[in-house]
Amino acid sequence: MLSTQAFADNGKMKDYHYTGPVEHRFSPYAFNGGTVLAVAGEDFAIVASDTRLSEGYSIHSRDSPKCYKLTDTTVIGCSGFHGDCLTLTKIIDARLKMYKHSNNKTMTSGAVAAMLSTILYSRRFFPYYVYNIIGGLDEEGRGAVYSFDPVGSYQRDTYKAGGSASAMLQPLLDNQIGFKNMEGVQHVPLTQEKATQLVKDVFISAAERDVYTGDALRLCIVTKEGIKEETISLRKD
Amino acid sequence: MPSQDSMEPTFSLPIGLPLSSSHSVPLPFPMSHGTTTLAFIFQGGVLAAADTRSSCSGLVACPAAQKILPIHSHLVGTTSGTSADCALWKRILARELRLYQLRHGRRLSTGGAAKLLSHMLQPFKGTELCVAATLCGWDGGEMDDNQMTDVENSASLNLEKAKTQCLSTAVGGQQCFGRERSGPSLYYVCSDGTRLKGTLFSVGSGSPYAYSVLDQGVQWGLTVQEAVSIAREAVFRATYRDAYSGNCVDLYHITSKGWTRRNREDLKEEYYREKERQSGDSQRIMVKDFKGKAFRRMGGEFTAHSLALCRKVQSKSLQLGVKGVDCQSTSRY
Numbered sequence: 001m002l003s004t005q006a007f008a009d010n011g012k013m014k015d016y017h018y019t020g021p022v023e024h025r026f027s028p029y030a031f032n033g034g035t036v037l038a039v040a041g042e043d044f045a046i047v048a049s050d051t052r053l054s055e056g057y058s059i060h061s062r063d064s065p066k067c068y069k070l071t072d073t074t075v076i077g078c079s080g081f082h083g084d085c086l087t088l089t090k091i092i093d094a095r096l097k098m099y100k101h102s103n104n105k106t107m108t109s110g111a112v113a114a115m116l117s118t119i120l121y122s123r124r125f126f127p128y129y130v131y132n133i134i135g136g137l138d139e140e141g142r143g144a145v146y147s148f149d150p151v152g153s154y155q156r157d158t159y160k161a162g163g164s165a166s167a168m169l170q171p172l173l174d175n176q177i178g179f180k181n182m183e184g185v186q187h188v189p190l191t192q193e194k195a196t197q198l199v200k201d202v203f204i205s206a207a208e209r210d211v212y213t214g215d216a217l218r219l220c221i222v223t224k225e226g227i228k229e230e231t232i233s234l235r236k237d
Numbered sequence: 238m239p240s241q242d243s244m245e246p247t248f249s250l251p252i253g254l255p256l257s258s259s260h261s262v263p264l265p266f267p268m269s270h271g272t273t274t275l276a277f278i279f280q281g282g283v284l285a286a287a288d289t290r291s292s293c294s295g296l297v298a299c300p301a302a303q304k305i306l307p308i309h310s311h312l313v314g315t316t317s318g319t320s321a322d323c324a325l326w327k328r329i330l331a332r333e334l335r336l337y338q339l340r341h342g343r344r345l346s347t348g349g350a351a352k353l354l355s356h357m358l359q360p361f362k363g364t365e366l367c368v369a370a371t372l373c374g375w376d377g378g379e380m381d382d383n384q385m386t387d388v389e390n391s392a393s394l395n396l397e398k399a400k401t402q403c404l405s406t407a408v409g410g411q412q413c414f415g416r417e418r419s420g421p422s423l424y425y426v427c428s429d430g431t432r433l434k435g436t437l438f439s440v441g442s443g444s445p446y447a448y449s450v451l452d453q454g455v456q457w458g459l460t461v462q463e464a465v466s467i468a469r470e471a472v473f474r475a476t477y478r479d480a481y482s483g484n485c486v487d488l489y490h491i492t493s494k495g496w497t498r499r500n501r502e503d504l505k506e507e508y509y510r511e512k513e514r515q516s517g518d519s520q521r522i523m524v525k526d527f528k529g530k531a532f533r534r535m536g537g538e539f540t541a542h543s544l545a546l547c548r549k550v551q552s553k554s555l556q557l558g559v560k561g562v563d564c565q566s567t568s569r570y
Contacts, residue, residue, distance in 0.1 A: 121325045125364065149293075153321035155302065167296055 029081050029129045030055055033212025034066050035163035036077030037199060038135035039177065040143030041190045045222045047075040047135035048199045049163075050207070050234065052215040053082060062236065065218035066163075069227055070096060074109045074136035075220045076116075079163035080150070081129035088128050091119060109136035113146035113154055120152035127151050131162040136222050143222075161202075165210035169202055196221065200232055207234040271481025273443030273472055274304055274315035275451060276371045276423055278436045281461045282492040283373040283421045285315050286468035288443070288476050289501070290483040300484045301501075309334055310495040312350060312374035317440040318367035318428070326368055330354050347374035348434065351424035355432040368428040371438045375491050376419050421491065443475030443482040450474050461490065465499070473507050 033054040038047045049066035052059060067077045068089045076092070078085040095115060099107050107115070113134050120128055132148040147160035159177045161169035174180040176198055179187050199219060207214040214237070219230040274287035291302035304316050306324070308331045316323030333353060337345045345353070351372050358368060425433045425440070437455055439447040450471040459467070465488060472486040488499040 117325070121321060124321070124366070147299075149298065149321060151319070151321035153291075153319075153324050155299065157299075157301075 028126075030083070031129075031164075032060075032080070032082040033164050034079035035161065035165040035169065035203070035206055035210065035213045036066055036079045036131070036133050037159075037161045037169060037173075037202065038077060038133045038145040038147075039159045039173075039190070039195050039199060040135065040145040040157070041192060041195055043137075043141055043143065043223065044192050044195070045075075045135040045137060045143035045145060046192075046195055046199055046219060047077050047133065047222070048203065048217060048219045049077045049079065050203060050213045050215060051218055051231075052213065054212050059215075062215040065216075067218055067220045069220070070112060070134075071106050071136075072226060073222060073224075074107075074112055074134060075222055075227060076112075077133045077135070077162070078130045080131050084128040084130045088119070088130055088132075092116065095119070109134060109138055109144050109146070110156075112136075113148075113156075116146075116148065117152040117154050120148065120150065124151055131166070133160050133162045135220075137224065141224055164212040165206040168209055169206055172202055172205070192221070192223075196230075203232075203234060271479075272304060272317045272441035273439070273447055273475040273479060273482040274317050274371065274441050275437075275439035275444070275447050275468065275471055276315055276373045277438070277451065277455050277464075277468075278421045278423050279455065279459045279464050280457055281459070281464060282375060282490060283313075283423055284464050284468050285313055285371070285373045285489045285491070286472050287315050287487050288472055288482040288504075289485040289487060290476075290481065291320055292481045297483075303487065305487050305489050307489075307496055308350070308372075309338075309344065311344065311377060311491065312347060312372060313489050313491055313496050315371045315373070315440065317369040322366050322368045322428070323370060326354065326358065327370070329357065333357075344377065346376045346418075347372050347422035347424055348376075350374070351426050351432055351434075354426050355430065358426075358428045359430065361428065362430055366428050368426075369440045370426050371440060372424045372426060373489070373491055374422050375493050375495075376422050377493065439471070441475075441482065443472075443479035446475040446478045447471040465490070469502065469507075473504050476504055477508070 033052060034050055036047070036049045038045065047067050051061075051063050051065045053061040053064035064082070066079050066085070067075050069075050070092060076089070078088060092112070092115075096107055096112070099111075116132060116134065120132075127150045129150055131150065134144075134146040134148075136144055138144040145157045145160055146154050147157050147162060148154045159173045161173060175182065177190060177195075179185050196219065200217065203213070203217045214235045215233070217232045217234050219232070221228045221230070271292045272288060272290070274285070276283060276285040285305050287304035289300065289302050289304065290297055291299040291304075302320065304320075304323075305313055306316060306327045307313050308327060312334070314327055314330075316327065330350065330353065334345055334350055354370070354372070358366065423435055423438060425431065425435060425438045437451060439451060451467065454467040454470075455464075468488060469486055472482075476482040476484070476486075483504070485501045485503050487501055490497050490499070
């Protein structure tokens with residue numbers, strides 16, 4: 001269904017007429033949709049993404065998760081243009097291997113974040129159209145979330161949503177995890193069970209209102225025991 | 238293709254400067270812009286303040302961004318423009334300053350750092366790179382600690398004397414070369430090539446509002462407390478009026494001993510304190526006729542003035558024959 005914005009305010013159909021020749025340039029970017037979310041707790045981190053891959057009005061795939069495992073303690077979620085997501089994760093994997101071979105240790109989450117920032121900035125004038133969120137454990141075993149913009153600006157957060165439904169999810173997370181804009185509430189620390197339930201609820205809400213989010217939810221829970229993956233189905237319409 | 242740099246092994250320089258493409262690709266996403274930052278020099282050193290909202294054409298991408306980045310122990314830079322550009326260029330500047338320090342045995346002055354940043358950004362003039370930074374620092378002496386305290390003492394006590402000394406030797410010509418002015422220092426550097434030395438700068442979309450507050454209150458002789466409260470007030474007023482600034486305020490104070498950071502303060506508290514002050518002060522004054530209909534209401538901060546005006550209205554209306562005019566002051570309407 002076309003959204004009602006195609007129609008003029010008074011309910012009449014928009015007038016289509018010939019406006020003159022219009023140049024259509026080839027755009028090297030496409031928008032493939034998808035939402036990514038990451039939450040950091042005391043000793044765990046959760047990275048979640050939906051698995052729908054869409055373009056325009058079509059769905060290319062219902063099983064294309066957007067979380068990628070980097071190391072035993074780090075998971076990255078990338079949404080935006082799928083071509084750039086694939087290339088970026090390949091480059092990150094290669095750099096991780098090179099680091100491992102020359103330094104004889106695995107990269108920490110903070111180091112991966114700093115490296116990703118420089119990788120993204122090296123393409124400052126032809127950016128990777130990817131919204132990245134890294135979730136993992138830092139050197140002390142505490143949960144860490146690093147959120148990026150497409151050109152490499154990043155910072156460490158406790159929770160962050162990125163992708164097509166990010167504007168809908170971020171305020172909900174601000175309220176439920178950050179206890180923002182509430183009076184007289186006890187700030188209880190987030191347990192892993194509550195965080196998992198919250199992430200599931202939040203994605204169910206996102207699938208309701210965002211057309212590019214849906215099909216299934218892939219959860220990666222990072223603890224010191226390793227990375228556990230869960231798949232929950234969402235709306236498919 | 239530009240991206241080959243990222244494949245190089247780690248023993249070379251980690252990343253080169255971004256290669257600018259000959260044609261610009263239309264971007265499908267907006268970049269972050271919009272801020273209020275300010276910095277000024279006073280007798281206690283340099284004070285830098287900034288808000289913490291990072292906006293992305295209408296959406297607040299991050300309510301707790303850091304816009305003041307320390308570069309080294311005695312130099313801090315405020316950032317405005319695109320956050321990625323500012324963060325990465327500050328990082329490159331910090332690397333170059335550290336290399337200078339290791340090679341020459343002393344810290345580069347703030348003016349030198351500003352010149353270095355300005356020259357590094359020069360190849361990107363005309364592109365969409367947007368960096369508008371103020372570098373706030375304290376120029377000290379050598380890296381050696383003993384000498385440092387001497388210079389610091391002389392710097393903090395005799396700033397004016399040091400200035401005049403340098404000037405007098407400038408007349409002589411050769412003697413001033415190589416002698417650094419020590420003390421607080423503030424430079425504004427912009428990616429279009431501007432590099433200005435000054436004592437007060439405010440940068441960003443909220444800067445006009447901040448300038449008005451700063452121009453009113455900033456002078457050389459402020460105490461640290463007063464300076465901090467003026468800086469906070471300026472950022473608060475700017476966040477109040479500018480849509481792209483908001484959330485919290487960050488304050489950094491640079492002295493001869495280095496920079497110190499105050500706790501980040503949420504301006505929401507300040508806003509509520511201000512509201513309480515306003516409602517406590519102002520009293521609504523109603524002028525009603527005997528039937529109880531209010532035909533004049535005055536309120537606001539000039540309570541005494543309003544009351545006097547009402548009494549005048551009352552007496553005048555008695556003169557004119559209107560009966561039953563009552564002048565009441567109510568604390569809440």
